[in-house]
Amino acid sequence: MNYTIETHHLKKVYKDKAAVDDVSIHVKKGEIYGFVGPNGAGKSTLMKMLLNLVEPDLGEIILFGNKVTPNNFETLKKIGSIIENPYFYEKLTARQNLDLHCEYMGYHNKNQIGEALHYVGLVKDADKKVSQYSLGMKQRLAIARAILTTPNLLILDEPINALDPEGIREMRELFRRQSTDYGTTIFISSHILSEVEQIADTIGIIQNGKLLREISMSDIHKYQTDYIEAKVDNTELAGYVLEQELEIHDFKIVSDNRIEIYDLRRSVKEISAAFIFNNIGIDGIGRRQNSLEEYFFQMTGAKAVDSL
Amino acid sequence: MMHLMKLELRKVGLKKYIMISVAGILISMYFLLVGLNDSSTVRDSYETAFTMVGMIFCFYYVTLFSVLVSSYIVNEYNHKTILIMFSYPIDRKKLMAAKLLLITLLVMVSMMIGYICCGLLIIMADQYFGLIKGEFETSVLHYWIPTALKAIITFCALGMGTFVAGMIKKSVPMTIVSAMLFCYIRQFYIAGRNLHGEDWLFVIGVVAVTMAGVYYTLIHKIGQVD
Numbered sequence: 001m002n003y004t005i006e007t008h009h010l011k012k013v014y015k016d017k018a019a020v021d022d023v024s025i026h027v028k029k030g031e032i033y034g035f036v037g038p039n040g041a042g043k044s045t046l047m048k049m050l051l052n053l054v055e056p057d058l059g060e061i062i063l064f065g066n067k068v069t070p071n072n073f074e075t076l077k078k079i080g081s082i083i084e085n086p087y088f089y090e091k092l093t094a095r096q097n098l099d100l101h102c103e104y105m106g107y108h109n110k111n112q113i114g115e116a117l118h119y120v121g122l123v124k125d126a127d128k129k130v131s132q133y134s135l136g137m138k139q140r141l142a143i144a145r146a147i148l149t150t151p152n153l154l155i156l157d158e159p160i161n162a163l164d165p166e167g168i169r170e171m172r173e174l175f176r177r178q179s180t181d182y183g184t185t186i187f188i189s190s191h192i193l194s195e196v197e198q199i200a201d202t203i204g205i206i207q208n209g210k211l212l213r214e215i216s217m218s219d220i221h222k223y224q225t226d227y228i229e230a231k232v233d234n235t236e237l238a239g240y241v242l243e244q245e246l247e248i249h250d251f252k253i254v255s256d257n258r259i260e261i262y263d264l265r266r267s268v269k270e271i272s273a274a275f276i277f278n279n280i281g282i283d284g285i286g287r288r289q290n291s292l293e294e295y296f297f298q299m300t301g302a303k304a305v306d307s308l
Numbered sequence: 309m310m311h312l313m314k315l316e317l318r319k320v321g322l323k324k325y326i327m328i329s330v331a332g333i334l335i336s337m338y339f340l341l342v343g344l345n346d347s348s349t350v351r352d353s354y355e356t357a358f359t360m361v362g363m364i365f366c367f368y369y370v371t372l373f374s375v376l377v378s379s380y381i382v383n384e385y386n387h388k389t390i391l392i393m394f395s396y397p398i399d400r401k402k403l404m405a406a407k408l409l410l411i412t413l414l415v416m417v418s419m420m421i422g423y424i425c426c427g428l429l430i431i432m433a434d435q436y437f438g439l440i441k442g443e444f445e446t447s448v449l450h451y452w453i454p455t456a457l458k459a460i461i462t463f464c465a466l467g468m469g470t471f472v473a474g475m476i477k478k479s480v481p482m483t484i485v486s487a488m489l490f491c492y493i494r495q496f497y498i499a500g501r502n503l504h505g506e507d508w509l510f511v512i513g514v515v516a517v518t519m520a521g522v523y524y525t526l527i528h529k530i531g532q533v534d
Binding site for chain 1: 311315318319387389391392393394395396397398399400531
């Protein structure tokens with residue numbers, strides 16, 4: 001398999017606490033890999049290790065087929081990144097910051113600067129000092145800097161933080177274009193699961209430093225079960241009707257007024273007719289599908305962690 | 309290396325540094341003049357007048373060096389811009405060495421100009437106001453030039469020492485305080501040995517200790533960003 005990123009049993013301990021613990025990830029060339037997990041799960045630490053900013057205590061990292069060593073900086077030429085927050089030299093303008101970036105990266109096609117600024121919608125503000133930028137603008141500028149040299153790999157730590165919904169949509173399109181037009185591999189972390197769901201080909205779920213699961217989105221879709229959600233005024237009676245009259249046993253009373261029915265042999269129409277016939281008030285009923293969010297919470301729930 | 313130094317200079321700019329540097333030289337000249345004009349003490353000779361320049365410059369330039377170290381290096385860690393620097397395909401030791409060399413070069417040039425200005429001030433103070441004991445002769449330069457050279461090397465080495473101290477905890481206060489401490493050590497040494505300036509033993513000692521510290525810092529300290 002042609003992987004852009006591979007890690008083997010990576011471990012990093014800070015003050016007796018494992019920030020990253022035995023993590024082995026596999027990011028295929030050209031794919032978008034969503035790295036999700038709660039705050040403090042170890043996402044940023046792992047990304048820093050990939051960028052040679054933090055040295056692992058154990059394990060190895062292989063980027064583009066080559067093992068990362070503490071003094072191997074040449075690989076960084078192929079990587080664009082955002083780590084933690086969008087940091088800049090605030091007294092310089094956006095254009096000057098990008099120009100410096102090109103110089104340090106040894107990238108001489110300065111025409112790309114205008115193009116990158118155009119992609120992120122900052123052409124008009126290019127000659128403003130970064131100190132005058134809002135956090136959202138800085139985030140856009142950080143994305144521009146990351147893509148500026150058309151890298152083979154983008155490592156993006158929470159890149160859509162502080163962006164408005166329009167900005168999120170635009171950046172999602174931009175990342176997709178980078179992936180499809182240039183074959184860029186994108187390793188992206190985010191806690192906005194609906195976003196990751198829309199963009200990622202594969203996701204890795206990390207919690208308490210441990211990688212819980214690495215799974216392709218197509219496999220997740222198989223897990224995403226359909227069910228019928230009914231909001232009723234008497235869940236006890238509704239449960240009785242489902243069992244006794246409709247012979248449905250695979251359901252769950254989720255709250256005082258909500259039932260989830262997983263046995264789909266009966267249609268919504270039939271179920272609602274049975275409820276009405278038994279004088280059960282219905283506030284709403286319809287088919288639903290589990291989202292990545294629900295899958296994520298299943299995985300990161302206490303049981304999931306214990307089972308590892 | 310030159311290219312990296314130029315890039316550093318683009319980041320920090322020269323204007324502010326030149327202003328601070330000029331102001332520092334003018335203030336030093338003012339203190340020097342006040343010292344020379346102090347009627348309560350014995351009139352200075354050309355030798356002792358130059359010792360006063362060394363003392364003023366030690367405090368000013370070692371502190372200035374530490375301020376530049378704080379602003380160009382330590383703050384890169386505090387403001388996390390070092391994460392950008394270290395994402396470039398360049399050896400990090402080289403990046404840091406370029407910063408340190410740039411600071412050394414800036415301080416060195418300013419010190420040279422400062423010594424020339426203060427030297428001229430001493431000569432003029434004698435010519436027009438007779439504040440110095442004895443006459444100015446070119447032989448005075450045979451004493452002044454090596455003294456200034458030793459001082460410049462020592463102050464730059466002490467300045468680099470503030471980099472070593474500051475990088476222990478990546479702390480601005482520690483960088484600045486260490487500058488004060490190093491100045492006092494220098495004064496104690498000179499006063500203790502009854503010298504008018506650094507002797508070569510002190511210069512070589514300071515340079516050797518500093519180089520060892522800088523080497524250790526470049527190898528063990530700069531890569532720690534978390």
